[in-house]
Structures are given as C-alpha cells and as structure tokens.
Amino acid sequence: MAYHEDHGRSNKGLLIRGARVTGALAVLLALAPAGLAYADGGAHGCSDVDVCVDVGTPGNPGHSGSGGTGGGGGKGGKGDGMCKLVDDTEIPCLPGYNPKDRCFYELMDPQPPHGPGYTDMNGADTTGPGAFYQKDCIVNDVGGTVWLTTPPATVLPDPAELARQARDKMTLLGARIGSTPGPNKPGLVGMPVWLWNNKSQTTWGPNTATAAVPGLSVTATARVTKITYSMGDGGSVTCNTAGTPYKKSYGGKPSPDCGYRYTKVSTNQSGGKFTVTATSTWEITWQASTGENGTLPDEIRTSNTTARVGELQVVN
Incomplete structure (x- = not known):
C-alpha cells in the first residue's frame, strides 16, 4: 500500500509557504534563467547551479551569535544564515535545504x-526505522512524501527562530494576585498591604518548551523576574520575588518582600x-x-x- 498524498508541488509546497519563503522564491525564480549557485567553488565562490549556501558546511552552518546572552546571530552576512546567489544577491537560507x-x-x-505494506512515492518500503518527509526541489518538479531511514543533511534554521517557536508553545500569564x-x-x-503572586508554571515559571527540526532542537525557558504593582492611587511597588502570602500569625507586620501602604482613601474611585x-x-x-544559547x-x-x-474613625 503506497502513501501518495501530494506528490506534486502544490500550494502547500515547501518553496511557496509564508511571506519570507515566498519572497525568497520570487528571487530564485527571477534569477533561474541565469542559474543559481551553492557553495562549492566557481564564480563568486560558487558553482553555476542552484542556491549558494554561504553559511558553513552543509548540515552544520555557522552562526554569528557569540553564544552568550544575545539573540543567536543577526542577518546579512557570511556565517549568519544568508544564502548568496550568483549575482551576489543575498536571501535568508530557508530551513531544510539539502545542497x-x-x-x-x-x-x-x-x-x-x-510499516509493512506501506510505501512512499518511490515505492520504498517503510518497515523499520525512519520517517516520512515532505520533499520539494528547486531544479525540477519532484515533490511529495519520501521515506528516509536517516534525516537528510540540511541547512539548519537560526536557533533563535526555533526558540521563538518554543516560546509560542508556552502559556505565559499575569500574576494570580493575592493581597x-x-x-x-x-x-x-497607613496600614500594611501584603501583595503576592500565587505561583504556578504559567504565572511565575519556570515554564519550558522545545522546538526541533532534524539535527537541531532548542529549549526555551521563561521565568518572571519582577512584578510591578500600580496601586491605583498614583503609587507603585516593584517586587523581585513572588511575594509572601499573608498569615494571621503575622498580625500587623509589613510584608518582608512585597508590600505597600496607602496614604489616601478610595472613596472617590469607581465602586469605592x-x-x-x-x-x-x-x-x-x-x-x-x-551548545548555542541566548x-x-x-x-x-x-x-x-x-x-x-478607608480611614479609621475615632468616636469621642
């Protein structure tokens, strides 16, 4: 039994999805008669073939990020995820390209x-280790589902982009306020007000998620570093901890790490x-x-x- 969905290049093809890819494809198509190039010698350091991958060895491109607290590398030059065409035009290297x-x-x-009885578009047996990949090629109309026992050696995306994808998987909420x-x-x-955040993975962290492509995975971790409480009377307090939940045994003591004192009443506010x-x-x-991070x-x-x-009323 063969799996034959989308063997041709359709509107869902890898070359024509999303704004960035569409823009790059437009450049590729416009230059196609002159030939594109990838990095293996020839004019401008490339041979007269398809996409010039000028970011390191195939399957392990370089990045300009220092590996410290930066965002993982910029755009626009060698080693930072740009692909150069034969006329020196540079476009972002699209993830998943196999030179x-x-x-x-x-x-x-x-x-x-x-599994047994299932084949890919080329009739390959899908029994045993491996996975299905969507394939799309620049130089011909070959495209569809292929079974590969090992991942292809592809240009890896900027890890910061995968980090953003991981971040988008998280649920990050505001504080669940206790007071x-x-x-x-x-x-x-004048009386002490105690403030705290009822901590959870989604209100304080740490909150983690991972995004991956063959050959690269990135794990993002989110933590709250501070909470600023605007108290409604024009004052505010910034707390670098989640705050301490109040207990009756504390009596009239002020909060040790996240507290406030009002100097005016709320009677003139909406709802008092x-x-x-x-x-x-x-x-x-x-x-x-x-090993990169950022x-x-x-x-x-x-x-x-x-x-x-309110104010304490004294009766004589």
Missing part, C-alpha cells in the same frame, strides 16, 4: 501511516475601590542542542485586582 540534491525537506507531523486585605475587605490608610494592576516581566532564555525579548503580562481603603 546535495538541491531539495527542501520537512519532517511530517503527524506522520502518515507506515491582604483582600479585594472585598476594607483596608485602612482602587484598581491594582500587576505587570509581570517574563525573561526568556534558550539553549540549543549545538535570550529573547522580555514578554509582558498584566492582571488586576482591587483594594478598598
């Missing part, structure tokens, strides 16, 4: 049925309460299977609660 056969490969997810007095209980001007906004800053670091821009999340504040 040996000038085709693109993508591991299929989910995998089609395989004393609580939102439905009255507090007093201050709106308290917690702004959480998520720091995201990533580690690649190649950080992504911080993610910001907010959440809200309320505080009712």
Whole structure:
C-alpha cells in the first residue's frame, strides 16, 4: 500500500509557504534563467547551479551569535544564515535545504501511516526505522512524501527562530494576585498591604518548551523576574520575588518582600475601590542542542485586582 498524498508541488509546497519563503522564491525564480549557485567553488565562490549556501558546511552552518546572552546571530552576512546567489544577491537560507540534491525537506507531523505494506512515492518500503518527509526541489518538479531511514543533511534554521517557536508553545500569564486585605475587605490608610503572586508554571515559571527540526532542537525557558504593582492611587511597588502570602500569625507586620501602604482613601474611585494592576516581566532564555544559547525579548503580562481603603474613625 503506497502513501501518495501530494506528490506534486502544490500550494502547500515547501518553496511557496509564508511571506519570507515566498519572497525568497520570487528571487530564485527571477534569477533561474541565469542559474543559481551553492557553495562549492566557481564564480563568486560558487558553482553555476542552484542556491549558494554561504553559511558553513552543509548540515552544520555557522552562526554569528557569540553564544552568550544575545539573540543567536543577526542577518546579512557570511556565517549568519544568508544564502548568496550568483549575482551576489543575498536571501535568508530557508530551513531544510539539502545542497546535495538541491531539495527542501520537512519532517511530517503527524506522520502518515507506515510499516509493512506501506510505501512512499518511490515505492520504498517503510518497515523499520525512519520517517516520512515532505520533499520539494528547486531544479525540477519532484515533490511529495519520501521515506528516509536517516534525516537528510540540511541547512539548519537560526536557533533563535526555533526558540521563538518554543516560546509560542508556552502559556505565559499575569500574576494570580493575592493581597491582604483582600479585594472585598476594607483596608485602612497607613496600614500594611501584603501583595503576592500565587505561583504556578504559567504565572511565575519556570515554564519550558522545545522546538526541533532534524539535527537541531532548542529549549526555551521563561521565568518572571519582577512584578510591578500600580496601586491605583498614583503609587507603585516593584517586587523581585513572588511575594509572601499573608498569615494571621503575622498580625500587623509589613510584608518582608512585597508590600505597600496607602496614604489616601478610595472613596472617590469607581465602586469605592482602587484598581491594582500587576505587570509581570517574563525573561526568556534558550539553549540549543549545538551548545548555542541566548535570550529573547522580555514578554509582558498584566492582571488586576482591587483594594478598598478607608480611614479609621475615632468616636469621642
């Protein structure tokens, strides 16, 4: 039994999906009559064939990132994920390119049925170790599902891009705010207010996720580094910890790590309460299977609660 879905190059082909790939393909098609190139000698350091991969050895391209806390390398020059055509035009190297056969490969997810009785587009037996890949080639119309017992030696994507994909798998939320007095209980001007985040993987971290392609995996880890509480009266407090949950045994003591004192009442506010906004800053670091690492821009999340504040009335 053969698995024959999408043997031709369709609108879902690897060369014509997404804005970045479409733009690169337009350049490739425009230059096709003159020939494209990949790095193995010849004019401009390339032979007169297809895509010039100017980023290192096939299957293990270089990156300009230092491996510290940067974003994993920039764009625009040698060693940073750019491919040069024969006229010196540079385009981003598309993930999955195999210079040996000038085709693109993508591991299929989910995998089609395989095993005894199933074959790929070329009639290959799918019994035993291996996986189905979607194949699409620049130089001809060969495309479809192929069974490979080992992953193809392809140009790897920028690990920072995989880190972003891993980040997008995470659920990162604002703080689940705890406070004393609580939102439905009255507090007093000058009395200690305790603030804390009811910690979880999605409200404090660490939160981890992994994105991978054949030959490269990247794990991203997100943690909250600070929470700034805007208290609704014009004041704020920034806490570098999740805060300490209040217990009755603490009495009237101030919070040791995340507290506030109101200096005005909330009676003139909507509903007679201050709106308290917690702004959480998520720091995201990533580690690649190649040893590279870096950080992504911080993610910001907010959440809200309320505080009712009055004055102590003295009766003579």
